[in-house]
Ligand code: PMP
């Protein structure tokens with residue numbers, strides 16, 4: 286059978302997860318918390334199920350949840366999205382991203398992606414006949430080179446994908462970055478897909494720079510959010526997409542025939558839970574504390590690092606330890622030292638970054654101390 290994705294192998298998350306299980310390694314690889322969600326949220330889901338919200342939800346998501354999302358975005362970013370025409374609930378950001386790409390990318394269109402890049406963008410572009418144009422982010426701070434970006438825009442460019450806070454590097458786009466992006470796209474019909482699943486995990490007092498905050502970008506952007514990340518429930522696969530009506534109209538055409546509608550009782554629960562901002566506004570402080578705890582605990586180690594500015598990931602540079610490739614070193618750490626992490630070369634679209642591993646610090650303090658003990662002894 287001719288494969289539609291001939292270059293795709295098993296996802297690194299599956300591979301590392303399997304190795305980690307086999308060796309019973311401390312697992313800081315795939316990004317998920319090893320602590321539970323707020324019991325109140327779980328109760329709300331149970332209540333919604335018992336109350337009988339167990340049949341199909343409306344295609345675009347229940348109105349009360351879209352309304353709360355609209356209010357939240359207005360309060361945080363000052364932009365009003367119409368719940369009727371500009372907000373759709375999705376079965377996780379991965380599905381939302383696939384849907385947005387499918388809705389706008391035609392055969393032969395170019396899509397600019399900054400690498401390292403989260404692994405779900407390129408296959409979605411390829412499956413839609415698009416051409417991925419990768420641009421390497423520069424230096425250990427992983428900054429975007431805006432001059433290079435401007436010269437990468439051609440008449441075939443349909444879409445640019447941004448991701449801030451950024452997986453796997455933990456960098457965030459600055460106000461200046463957003464203005465550069467806006468200026469570069471002004472006068473073009475290039476669209477933006479902004480992957481903002483870590484919007485509530487931005488550290489050191491920096492706020493999230495959502496595309497929703499920048500009128501020149503909001504008018505051409507899909508913004509994607511994930512409840513899995515925000516409420517410690519990655520297994521729920523729930524999120525939402527916002528976009529101006531002309532884009533959302535096309536998005537919903539794909540969504541309708543892809544998933545039609547998503548989990549109903551959880552939407553009911555989220556509509557109530559999300560109406561209290563304290564449920565997401567504390568998250569940056571919560572994860573910043575974990576980042577600091579982890580980094581202080583590994584200070585004696587031979588790894589070097591630039592502190593993560595957002596997400597729940599920290600890159601550790603091991604060039605002071607070995608010159609092995611990152612997949613090989615990650616495997617050895619699992620097998621010989623009992624700790625699992627993600628080699629970031631797999632996010633690099635073919636261009637190997639040999640000496641960095643990604644560790645997830647969405648873990649109990651106890652797990653983080655245990656991890657530090659192992660890392661300090663390497
Ligand atoms: N984008 C990024 C950058 C991510 O790290 C993730 C995490 N899985 C996703 C999208 C997908 O989110 P979801 O689990 O809601 O599909």
Ligand code: GLN
Pocket residue numbers: 296298314315316317452
């Ligand atoms: N986003 C998570 C990570 O980067 C999970 C990815 C996945 O399981 N596909 O680790």
